[in-house]
Amino acid sequence: MSSQPLPVVSHDVQPIVAKKPPVDSDALAHRDLRRGPWWQKIPAYKAVDEATFLDHAWQAKNSITKVAKLVETIQELVPPGFIEDLEGGMKRAPMSVRVSPYLVALIDWEHPFEDPERIQFFPLASRLLDDHPKLGLDSLHEQADAPVPGLTHRYQDKALFLPLDTCPVYCRFCTRSYAIGLDTDEVEKVHLRPNEDRWKRAYQYIASRPELEDIVISGGDAYQLRAQHIEEIGEALLAIPNVRRMRFATKGPAVMPMKILTDDAWLDALTRVVEKGRRVHKDVVLHTHFNNAGEITGITEAAMRRLFERGIMVRNQSVLIRGVNDTVASMTLLVKRLGHVNVHPYYVYVHDMVQGVEDLRTSVDTAIFIEKSVRGSTAGFNTPTFVVDAPGGGGKRDAHSYEYYDRDTGVSVYSAPSVKPGQLFPYFDPLHQLSTHQQRRWADPGEQKVMVEDALSKARGRAR
Numbered sequence: 001m002s003s004q005p006l007p008v009v010s011h012d013v014q015p016i017v018a019k020k021p022p023v024d025s026d027a028l029a030h031r032d033l034r035r036g037p038w039w040q041k042i043p044a045y046k047a048v049d050e051a052t053f054l055d056h057a058w059q060a061k062n063s064i065t066k067v068a069k070l071v072e073t074i075q076e077l078v079p080p081g082f083i084e085d086l087e088g089g090m091k092r093a094p095m096s097v098r099v100s101p102y103l104v105a106l107i108d109w110e111h112p113f114e115d116p117e118r119i120q121f122f123p124l125a126s127r128l129l130d131d132h133p134k135l136g137l138d139s140l141h142e143q144a145d146a147p148v149p150g151l152t153h154r155y156q157d158k159a160l161f162l163p164l165d166t167c168p169v170y171c172r173f174c175t176r177s178y179a180i181g182l183d184t185d186e187v188e189k190v191h192l193r194p195n196e197d198r199w200k201r202a203y204q205y206i207a208s209r210p211e212l213e214d215i216v217i218s219g220g221d222a223y224q225l226r227a228q229h230i231e232e233i234g235e236a237l238l239a240i241p242n243v244r245r246m247r248f249a250t251k252g253p254a255v256m257p258m259k260i261l262t263d264d265a266w267l268d269a270l271t272r273v274v275e276k277g278r279r280v281h282k283d284v285v286l287h288t289h290f291n292n293a294g295e296i297t298g299i300t301e302a303a304m305r306r307l308f309e310r311g312i313m314v315r316n317q318s319v320l321i322r323g324v325n326d327t328v329a330s331m332t333l334l335v336k337r338l339g340h341v342n343v344h345p346y347y348v349y350v351h352d353m354v355q356g357v358e359d360l361r362t363s364v365d366t367a368i369f370i371e372k373s374v375r376g377s378t379a380g381f382n383t384p385t386f387v388v389d390a391p392g393g394g395g396k397r398d399a400h401s402y403e404y405y406d407r408d409t410g411v412s413v414y415s416a417p418s419v420k421p422g423q424l425f426p427y428f429d430p431l432h433q434l435s436t437h438q439q440r441r442w443a444d445p446g447e448q449k450v451m452v453e454d455a456l457s458k459a460r461g462r463a464r
């Protein structure tokens with residue numbers, strides 16, 4: 001047998017020709033999370049060690065609800081005039097104040113006026129703007145679509161169940177400011193306290209409507225439900241044959257992520273419901289609410305990893321807020337950081353037409369502009385849909401899908417054929433983004449009518 005010479009294998013490495021230039025470090029900023037005892041820069045937390053700061057009960061007990069407690073906590077850090085400004089803002093706010101130490105420590109107290117967390121949680125009189133004349137409490141008409149108090153049935157196959165009316169923090173922009181938190185000088189709330197009889201009526205209604213497949217358990221906030229209640233509600237809903245999907249909604253991961261690390265009873269109860277759901281082929285997930293990339297720290301990452309290890313899917317719903325995430329850079333960073341910690345960015349809501357927070361709203365045009373740039377910056381399944389929750393109960397509409405939009409008057413009009421066929425739902429951009437001429441028109445009730453009628457009639461001509 002003649003032996004053949006072996007082929008010569010070249011070990012020369014061929015250089016790889018890059019088709020794209022290398023990215024600069026800013027493009028990877030979503031991976032840079034705050035780590036270490038960063039909270040110790042706050043005077044009252046100087047001696048707070050990691051175990052204490054991660055204790056959810058310590059966080060709840062030390063949350064700020066009064067100006068005096070804030071002063072005691074941040075001491076000399078704030079610039080002169082800030083506290084008086086805050087006292088004035090709180091007198092006019094529709095929401096009471098409750099802010100966790102986690103959030104207090106995230107705020108840059110040397111520059112609190114521009115800080116995204118301060119903007120969301122502490123109202124300042126000097127920043128408030130006049131309300132648009134079309135704003136109102138309960139702008140989404142949740143109560144009008146509620147067959148049982150605390151159960152809104154708007155979409156054919158989905159219901160919103162509100163078992164309670166408290167949250168770990170109170171957000172200035174809350175769409176449910178008609179019900180959530182304590183009464184304020186401005187608003188007497190419709191209370192939805194935890195009540196098992198009310199909950200049973202909700203389950204009976206859900207069971208009586210075979211078309212209901214998808215239940216959102218919100219509030220208030222599922223973080224505030226006791227472990228035993230998470231399990232009771234989960235079991236009751238999983239036992240209803242027509243229910244196929246459930247989402248526990250909580251802002252908790254964004255404002256107090258340590259609860260997922262240290263409240264084992266709560267997390268175990270949620271895990272058992274998710275696992276039971278999986279055994280009976282029903283989808284149980286967590287929906288949360290991060291608005292700014294700064295809210296995602298090393299603590300959040302550890303918490304989200306714990307959920308991921310237990311197979312609990314987390315989706316995020318943000319609100320588009322002026323000064324918080326209304327630039328392409330801030331929204332892109334948020335979206336990429338959410339993906340980095342295994343949270344799916346699901347929706348970005350154009351700010352609801354809530355009274356008393358006009359300084360926070362942006363326009364539909366801003367949402368469309370930002371969406372255009374965010375899309376393509378990461379994978380499609382990790383890209384949020386930008387929606388307008390149509391005032392008056394039309395449900396969520398893709399922000400681009402207006403029937404008519406007059407950028408001068410700020411009136412956009414949406415239809416919702418599968419939710420409320422034949423109806424039109426106008427949304428109104430904030431006055432401060434309109435020209436002085438248009439702002440003057442909105443001050444005149446006769447002109448308001450003309451602008452709204454004009455937009456509705458043009459939308460009627462285009463709606464299919």
Ligand code: SF4
Pocket residue numbers: 166167168169170171173174175176180219220221251
């Ligand atoms: S956590 Fe949600 S329900 Fe509670 S105040 Fe904030 S936005 Fe409203």
